Structures are given as structure tokens and as C-alpha cells.
Amino acid sequence: MLLIPCPYCGPREETEFRYGGQAHLPYPADPAALSGAEWADFLFMRDNPRGDWSERWMHAAGCRRWFNVVRSTATSEIRSAYQIGEPRPESDR
């Protein structure tokens, strides 16, 4: 079970959180302008790297705030957590 550093509450057990998948996939400004392939890409396609990536979490049994986490998919180690709207920390790229 992960120990997730909620930026608002501090480290808490994974069971308090809801997973939100890949981060930094903004809703398109004008979905109608996208081709079918572009929309399908946004809707269905996700990265699947080995190593660090950014993912979304929501502290469902706590502050109920969404935030982003950089976590290694290889070791599950969490590098950092940051608020929605903040860029992914440079040092973790």
C-alpha cells in the first residue's frame, strides 16, 4: 500500500485516495474541432512507461482535493506531489 503525500494533508494511506490515471491530459479547448482520431487519442490512449510518470490522485477520504504525483511505475516509489495547475517538478523529469 502506497503512502501518498497529499499536498494538503500530508502522507496518508493509499486506501484514502481515489486513483485518477495519467496527469497533464487537459480537456481540449474545442473538442468539436478535433478529428475522430484525435478525439479517440485523447479519450482512450494513455502512456505506459517504465519509470517515472505523472498521475492524478484525489484524497477521497480526506480533503477531497485532486493533485498530481510523480511515481515510478517500476518501483512504485513516489518522487513528489504537486497541486493541480502546477507544472511537473523539473528535477523529476
Add this chain to the structure above:
Amino acid sequence: MSSRSAEGGGTGIDRARPLRFLLDGRTYDGLAGDTLASALLANGVDVVCPSPILGRPRGVFSAGAEEPCAFVEITAPRFEPIVPATAVELVDGLEATGRPGVGRLSPDGADAPTADHRHLHVETLVVGAGIAGLRAARGAARTGERVLLVDERHWLGGTAHSSDMIDGEPATAWIEGVATELNDAPEARVLIRATALGVYDAGYVVVAERGASWERIWHVRAGRVVLATGAHERPIAFADDDRPGVMLASAAVTYADRFGVLPGERAVVFTTNHTGHEAALRLADAGVDVAAILDVGDGGPATERARARGIDVRTGWAVAGTDGDPRVRAVHAVGPHGEEETLAADLLLVAGGWNPVVQLWRGIGGGLRYGDDRACFLPDGTGPAWLEIIGAAAGEGLPTVTPYWFTPAEDLSHHYVDLQRDSTVADVLEAVDMNLRSTEHVKRATYIGTAIDQGRTSGVLTAAIVNQAWGAGPGAQGPTNSRPPYTPVPFSALAGRDRGPLLDPTRCTPIHPWHVAHGAVFENVGQWKRPWYFPNDPSENLEAAVERECLAVRRGVGAMDASTLGKIELTGPDVATFLDRLYTNQMSSLAVGSIRYGLMLGLDGMVFDDGVAMRLAEDRFLITTTTGGAAKVMEHIEEWLQTEWTDLRVFAASVSEQWSTVALNGPSARDVLVALGTDIAVDRDAFPFMTWRDGRVAGMPARVARVSFSGELAYEINVPGWYGLAMWEAVMAAGGPFGIGPYGTEAMHVLRAEKGFVIVGQDTDGTVTPHDLGMSWIVNETKEDFIGKRSLTRPDTVRTDRKQLVGLLPVEPDVLLSEGAQIVMQDTGTIPMPMLGHVTSAYRSPVLGRSIALAMVAGGRDLVGSAVYAPMPGGTIAAVVTGPVFYDPEGARRDG
């Protein structure tokens, strides 16, 4: 035979405290401090249970959790399905039965002991209380840290009892000293009889502690986890290596030193390293006659000490096989030049080398490397930063070994590798002959490592045989991975108190006590208890009650507890903009005081939830959700507000439990409302359909909404939760003269199906668009955007052969379709035939006097009027496709 030493000895037993126990119905005597295995050996018991597949007699092979042979079922003091006798602490009155292979549940249904769960945060957790673990825990405790030390055994010190001096002190005194120091440290805690089941992310370790009449699961978060799990000695395979009297050399030392038990009278030691010689010397000291030491290597310095004791040490010799019935009586030895000799002995001690206990280490990603000198797999230093492994588990102090895995022979079918699976060297080689290269594949072919011990004594041996057979180096492949739990743990312990009524929270409405008092039959809707139907008397069945409840609503009036509907209040200057994006239809145009039905879609365009929106003020809406969808809709709203539309000034608050709702449905609903006494103008022009009014009803503050899920004239009376029961009772009293009765969810489902109203999650399944439901009227194509809009023009969602919602009328009006039944176009023919869809809802409609159904059928709207068929086990049911609205299609009844 084995016996308790008359000469004393045994640092772990109390000879003044005898205990009595039973094995297979026979009474034996043991001592406080014994394990079941040591007590059995003390009584000269050779055979504990037959082997699981071949039924070969098996005795005690080891002295710990690695035991592959001596398994028992415990029936007293409390039931345990299958445990190794080597890991059972003897208690007075213990009753055991030999039980090979697979355990069974308690035959008399005895309940499991109480189990609680505790959470603990520490700076340092040390697993294993041998010398290394005790040192590590003491070191951490001296810094003032919070420290937890756990060990699976019922004593501290591990095998330190076989050390003469530790840090200049006698071993027992040293252990006592550390224990006292840890006991006195305010932040240190020591748990014995406590097994670390698994090590997980970020220093999370689950520990199972066994008490006399209880179990406890500890959830430990540690800043640093130190594994001091020691090493297990491993066997060597030779013919009939499973015979009682064959034992790991270190186990024999433990029985002699700790329990004062001599595991035999005359021993042969078969060794690959100096620890076999040391074991021989200790056993000789304890009184065992050591006939010979057969060392496959060149012996080394220990050879001289053994010879000085008069022991016959032979280098380059090995054991080829054993004889005995069942216990070992002769050992067949083979010399470096093929010479053969039979040695009389009743004990054969095997010292094949040492495997660090790395199961917990590997489980969380710790890496291994092969150590050529020690011929074993050692931690390679990679792994999480918070994880350390020390002592013998890290290879410290392990002897240099002459690698030797099995004694060659023509027939290898009695060279047992995994004694708990009766698998042999021949089995492994057969798997290799089938071209299996990976030890993981060999495991699946031979079952080696799949037993309770997960291959603790057999894993490295199997890997070595596979490597050798393929001509690879001895470290080319390691043993298969093992998984938590490290040793078996009762499900009841993991469940703890989360059983029966405490398994899941139960949610009840404020009106619940009335339902209970009036004999409601309940159904679970999520965590909610909802009245399913209200039998008039206990003999009235579901069908009869539902018919009565439905007709009451169609002809008079009925009331339903609708309090479980999800309710979310949204406030803020941008609330209308937000709801326009959330729903497929326009909410910003809704007037204050009015109500609009709405559908929410997922981004994929599929129906996600439905409900109504009431505009309470320009900047304030109250929306309802399905009972089961309340939490996910709230999360959906929060997600969009927090992650995408952060510029929108909207607050959302769940108010589901702030309100109780009484749904008053039927032609007489208005009369009942008037009879209740209200200051709201209730005539049809003053209070039209799909509006709400605040006022007082029966003297209580209420918000009344004219929404209908039955198609009848209906008022939903919402009151603050604590008025719920009072309002319900007032409604029942005022409605008495009008013949009011309560109705449950089943009647509600029938009534809505008669009207063709869908239930999200019953008639939809996450693959259904509004167009599929025939609800294009609610999709506002001119809105700039809403969640899911773009997906409604994907090639897949505009297919005309998608499954569409239709009604079905069985040709035989008394025949009820089954929900889930498949729909086909032929009444006979060859199976398989194309399946067009399935029935989503099926009921007997009391008002129509016939059965009806809703179904999702491919291209269904074009099939209206056609016959379709539902093949069922009892025969094919024919039905005619109709529109989904069966009753009052013009909507003439909603205004009363």
C-alpha cells in the same frame, strides 16, 4: 529413536512444568517451552503424518517454518486447519492429528478466534529476533526511536542458544540483557509469536500475532525496515531422503540445545560445509553417537577437530540412500571412487548449505545475486532505500560450501526434492526434458514450491538441478518467487471484526423504523436498506404485494420513501454554466422555482447518471442523482471543477442525508396533500408539473416538488431529515381516508417501466448513449459543449445498428421474460444464432393485466411490430417489439 536427554540441558524448556497433549488420540507428555515437534521427538514419535500424494511416512525434518513434512491439524485448544508441528508452541491439552497436503475447515463449524487490527507507526521495524535482529533493535532503541521487533517464534534469540558466548557474555544472559533493555526503552515494543506476512510499499509491513485465544493483525508503517530473517539450512537429494530420521543438521542442534532432545541415538552427518561438522560436535557433546561425517568436499579445519573427538570423517563421500522401516536404520554411503559402504544409524543429518531467508526482501523488489563461495542467492543491495537486510539473511557468517545438490544415480525417482509435494529429481529432469527452461515453468509442471512452505527447502535445490541440467552455471537462475503471506494466516484474522453486520456500513433513512415496524421486506441498494415491498401479512408474497401496491398508485394513492436519492446542492455565480456542461440539456434557461430532468454522460458519450435539477435561486441548484450513483456523481463534479474548469466559481455539497423525501403518487395525491394541511397553493395551475414550492406541510417546513416517476400525479415532499419520520407518519394518517399505502422499490420499478422510464444501471450498462435510449430530445446539439458531446458523433456511436431501447410484449401475456434473456430473430434453428440484444427489465404490469419488458435490441426501433424470441431453458418465448412506453403514452395522468 529420539528421546529427551536425561542429562539435562535445553535452554528453552522448563523441566519443572510438564504439559500433556494428544497426537492422533494418543497421550504424550511434553514440557513448557516445547514446540509440538520437539515434544514428539522427546516421546520417540518417528512418524507425524503420511506424505500428501504417495502416503510415505514422514517425521520431523526441520525446527521451524521451513518444515516440509510434519503437518498437523490442531483441534484443541482451538482449531487450526494445517500447521507444521515445528511452528506450534506446545500448550497443555493440545490435541493434534497428522494432516498431510491440504487443510480443511473446522468440521464442527467452530468459529475463529477474535481478531483485531492495530496500526502502528515506528521509525524502525526489525523482523527477526536472532542475534542480528536483537542488535539492530537495541541500536535503534538507544537513539530513542520508536522501534518494533517481531519474531515468529515463541522465544527471542533465534538460534543464539547454540552460541556459547555473545559479546563476551553467555548467550542466554546476553539475550536476557537485550530483552530487558528493549523492555525498558519507552518507545520500543517487542512482539514474539508475530510473523511479518509481507513487506509492501513505503515501509508498510503486515504482521500477524498469535495469542492464546486471539489473533491480531498489525499494520505497521516504518521509516526503516530491517530484515534479520536469518538463513534456512537446505537438504541434499538422495534415494529415500524423506525417511523419518533424516533431518537438517541445524535442526538437530536446535532440538538438542534448546529442547534437550536427542533426535536419534546414532547419527551419520552428510555435509557440504563446516557447519555439518560443528553440528556433529555439538550433538556428540549432547550424547549422540556420531558414526561418521561424510563431507562431499575436502573437509577443512573442522575435520581435524571432529577427528580429534574420534569421529570417522570421510572427505569426498556422499550419501546414496537409506534403509529403514519406517525410520532410518542404515545409510548407504558412496566414496570418491565409487566404493560403497552401509553404515548403521537411526539419524541422518543433512547439511547441504544455507539459503538466506530473502522472501520478504524479494517481495518488495530486493534483488539477488548468486554467491559462488556460499552457493546460495544473496541480497544484491538493490531495493527500496528504506529496506535493509542484515545478518545471515544478508549472507553474513554463512559457510563456504562445496556445491552439491543430489547424489547421482540411475534411478532418481526416490530422490525427493519437495517433500510436501512428493516431487523428485526425476520429476524435475522430466520437466527439463519437456524443454522447460524457467524455474517458474518447472514449478508449474512439477508443483515444486506450490505447497504451504512455498518451496523453502526445495526452491534453491530445484533451481540448481535445472541449471545443471541445462548446462548453465549454478547461479544462472534463482528459485521461484514466493508471495505473501510468508506463512499461512487465517482469513478470519485478516477479516478481523469486519464480518457479519460489521462487514459494510448500513445506511437507513430516518423513516426506516416505520418500515421495520410495518413488516417491510428490504433490499440492499448500495449500502442503503430500502423497502422492497410491504406484505399485508407475512403470507403475502412479492407478486401479490407489488400488484396491490401498483394498483393503489394507479387508482388511488401510495407513498414511497425516496430519501435515499442522491442530492447535491451547487452554489455560485457560475453554477448554471457548469450545469450546462454537466448535463446534455440546457440548465441555464431553467427558471427559479422550476425543475428539469437531465442526463449526465461520461466523456465517452455513455449515460452515466440521471436525475432532476431544481433551480433554487439564480446561483443555486439542487440536483438529484440515482441512489447508487450519488458518490460517483459528486466525485465527477469535484473532478471537473478542480481539474479542468478551475475558473468556474461553483461549490458543490452533498446533502443526500440532510433531506428526507416522501414521494406521494396517485390520482388522490393532491387530496392527501391538502388533507395534510399546507400553505402551498396546490391546484394544477398554481403548482404545475416540474416546479417546486417551499412552504409548510403538516406544520413542518417542506419543499414540495411536482416530479413523477410513476406517470401519476405526484408530489415529492422534502423535509429536513429529522422531520422525515414525522412527515411520513403524517402522510399515512392524512392519506388513510384515501386508502393510502406504502409501496417499495419493486412497485416503483414496475410503475416506471410501464411508463418506459429507464433506470440507469439496469436498463443501461455503460455502453448506452442517449440516442440508444431514444432520448435524443434531451441532447441539446446547439450547446457549445457538454461532457460527452464530442463522443456522440464518433463513428461507433452513430451506427444505426446499435442496441436501442424498445418495449417487448410477450405473445403469451402471462409469460414473464427474464432480465438478461438474450433476444434472437428465430424461434427455432441452429445454435449459435445472432444475438440481437437482451432484456433489461421485465415485470407483470398489474394495470395492464399482462407482462411487459424493456430490452436493448440492435436496430430495435426499426423492429417495432416484429416478433423476436428469447430462448430460455424452459422453451423459447415469443414477444412483439413495441415502443418503450406501455401506459398513458400521452402523459394525460400526471396532472391528476
